Amino acid sequence: MINPAKIEEIAKQISSNMPQGVKTLAETFESKTKQAIQNKLxxxxxxxxxxxxxxxxxxxxxxxxxxxxxxKVAQLEARLAEQDPADKAE
Structure with a gap:
């Protein structure tokens, strides 16, 4: 359904742009971000x-x-229309 690789790529981009002091939490953040994006999608x-x-x-x-x-229906209707006058004449 949804490409997991794209979600992973988005999550990595988000975590790589975080300040250096917060990068220790990147794995947790990346996991939670992927999960949240997947749920919303x-x-x-x-x-x-x-x-x-x-x-x-x-x-x-x-x-x-x-x-x-x-x-095919149009052809059958045309054939039927052609046969109707003959049937009426009898």
Missing amino acids: TEMDFVSREEFDIQSQVLIRTREKLMQLEE
């Missing part, structure tokens, strides 16, 4: 780029299938 219910791309492809295939079915 999970709450936001984001989808990964991979999942987005997969669903986009599913949608494209669904649209193509729908267009094929619409064309």
